[in-house]
Amino acid sequence: MKANTGWFEPTETDRRTRRANRRASRVASRRTAPAKPLSDDEHLPAEIVGLRRGLPLLVDNHRATTRILRIAYPFLAEGGLGANGTYIGNDVFSGGSFVYDPWELYQSRVITNPNLLLAGVIGSGKSSTAKALITRSIALGHRAYVPCDPKGEWTAVAESVGGSVIKLGPGLSTxxxxxxxxxxxxxxxxxxxxxxxxxxxxxxxxxxxxxxxxxxxxxxxxxxxxxxxxxxxxxxxxxxxxxxxxxxxxxxxxxxxxxxxxxxxxxxxxxxxxxxxxxxxxxxxTRFDPSLPMVSLDSSWIGAGGNDQALRLTLACASSWLEAAVTDPAGGKRFIVYDEGWRVMRDPALLRRMQEQWKLSRAWGVSNILIVHRLSDLAAVGDLGSEARALAEGLLADCSTRIMLRQEPDQLARTATLLGLTDVEVSTIAKLPKGRALWRLPGRSFVVQLVRHAREARLFDTDGRM
Ligand SMILES: Nc1ncnc2c1ncn2[C@@H]1O[C@H](COP(=O)(O)OP(=O)(O)O)[C@@H](O)[C@H]1O
Ligand SMILES: [Mg+2]
Known part of the structure; x- marks a missing residue:
């Protein structure tokens, strides 16, 4: 038998066999009715077929801890919120980058409104998180207004991005x-x-x-x-x-x-x-220039003395003054930040106004960011059943994105009830280090570590004042 010298030179026997096979199959197909070709799926288990065809997976619910799941399903991780938006930091569980943009997520229907609530103990990194989100979003053409800054800590931030600061206070010339x-x-x-x-x-x-x-x-x-x-x-x-x-x-x-x-x-x-x-x-x-990337109203001269009533009146006046620019739907995507928001919230009149503005935020392209210490700040505005309480809790409902930084132990149960957190989420927020937060969106949550550049760390620093 002639040795087969290689792939390119089939032997005569090979050729003959193949030709005979082809002839036989042609004859067979002519004799039988035209058969439907066997789909690949028919060899597979029903669950896999379901997956391939986009049908619901017909397997029993299965729950396990992440300790087990990571072994049972290796190489799988939460996909994150996509890549359209502003980089915030690392998703602690998947190790991937966490990117967020309220308008993108609103359009893709991940969230039902573009407003954010940040809550955490003093020094947990609430303001830093908001500052990072905002200063980085300016590169995407977004703008930000800060009508309430009782600590004056947004001044350096606004100046660094080419914005303007309006200093308000008794005795000042503005x-x-x-x-x-x-x-x-x-x-x-x-x-x-x-x-x-x-x-x-x-x-x-x-x-x-x-x-x-x-x-x-x-x-x-x-x-x-x-x-x-x-x-x-x-x-x-x-x-x-x-x-x-x-x-x-x-x-x-x-x-x-x-x-x-x-x-x-x-x-x-x-x-x-x-x-x-x-x-x-x-x-x-002074004139309000809505084309600037950022405008902040430094009310530290009023806020420092702890005069919350004066601060509330100032916020009412300042936000009405900003409103003319904010209500222009052609004004682009804008953040409005209420830092230390808990100080201005104990006022039903102001809350009512805030809520009216928030309801319209979608139409105006505005994302409101409310910063409080704890969720019980919302309950502290009034008794159960009071108008103020209902308004404050309405604001919470109007924030699709809730960012929980570290909470005091006595706040955990209340936070869990208000936000519907799981036990695992509760124990996570009890021991979050600085700058790490539980980002809760409808039906999804992420633990994200804020990553800051050295320049940002200097700019956002509030410990220096201490
Ligand atoms: N990711 C982080 N890593 C290290 N330090 C941080 C981080 N985030 C914030 N800090 C620091 O913690 C301090 C308090 O942060 P800040 O955002 O002002 O807290 P809050 O607004 O919650 O009171 C700031 O000086 C800031 O530089
Ligand atoms: Mg702060």
Whole structure:
């Protein structure tokens, strides 16, 4: 027999055998009816077939600890949230990069709203996490406004990204007129714009009055305020002193008497003659430039003394002033940060306003970031069943992304109930080191270690002040 010299030179016997086989199979296929080709799947177990065809897997639920699972299913890891967004740090369990962008995730329906809540003990890295997310997102064209910065710690951050800082406080030369009309978004007609400006002024004055009075306005006070806003709106640049003057003047109309608006006038007067004098009681000395990557309102001069009421009024005025820019849907993707948010939350009037703004955040392209110490801060705003409590808990529901940093042991049970955490998640947040957080999104959670560049570590440092 001739030796087979290799792959390229088949022997004559080989060729003959193959030709015979082909002929035989042609004859066989002609004789039988055209058979359906056997699919690969038919040789496989039903579960695998299900997987291949995208059908639900018909196996019993199986639960095991990660200790077992990593052996049973090696080389499998959580896929993360995709690569579109801002790098935050490492996913502690998978070892991969953790990337987050509220707008991307909202579009891909992973989250139902773009708002974030950060909670953790002092020094756990809440502000650092927010600063990292924001400063890195600016490279993607996002912007950020910080209307509440009682510690003044965002100043260096805003300056480092080319933003501006407005320093507010008694005795400082900066003055903001919260009744400024702001810049009109493109495509808004004269009548619509008048209506928008009027309703913004009305909402702000209502919040200020309710906040200082510590109670909701009566029906007659609402009327008096409406009439006062109508009257001052005839002035080209109305200010708060104009409103106070109108409220003190007799005969506003519609059957209101001077007595009806007296308390209201005294409440708003606090911004003109009280501890907040010189901050909101005249034409603005600065302009808000919405095209800047970041604008921060440094309220450390007010906040440092622990005067939370003054801080709340400042936030109300400042956020109303920012609102003109924020409500422009063409303004791009913007973060609004309420750092030390727990200090401003004990006020139903302000909470109501915040909630209205948050509800609209999706339409405006805004992602709100609320920073609190613990979730019981939300409960501390009022008794169970009170309006304030419902509003605060509504804010929690309006935050699809909850970032839990280390919590005090006595807070764990409450956090677990409010967020529906598993036992494993609870024990994880009890011992998180600095900068590591449980990121909880609907149906998914990640433990993420914030990774900072040396330059960021210097910029975000708040220990230096100690
Ligand atoms: N990932 C981290 N690694 C090391 N130190 C960190 C990390 N994150 C934050 N820190 C430091 O911890 C300190 C407190 O952080 P900060 O974000 O201000 O805390 P919080 O806002 O929760 O009070 C800061 O000085 C910061 O530099
Ligand atoms: Mg902080």
């Amino acid at each position: 003055r903001l007129n919260p009744l400024d009309a702001g810049s009109r978004p493109s495509g808004v007609g004269d009548d619509d714009w008048d209506r928008i400006v009027r309703s913004r002024r009305r909402a702000l004055l209502g919040t200020l009055a309710e906040s200082t009075l510590g109670r909701p306005l009566s029906a007659v006070e609402h009327t008096a305020l409406d009439l006062a806003v109508d009257r001052v709106s005839r002035i080209p640049v109305p200010t708060i002193p104009d409103v106070v003057e109108v409220l003190f003047s007799p005969g506003l109309g519609d059957g209101t008497s001077e007595a009806d608006s007296r308390e209201l006038a005294h409440a708003i007067r606090r911004l003109v003659h009280g501890d907040l004098a010189g901050m909101f009681d005249g034409p603005s000395t």
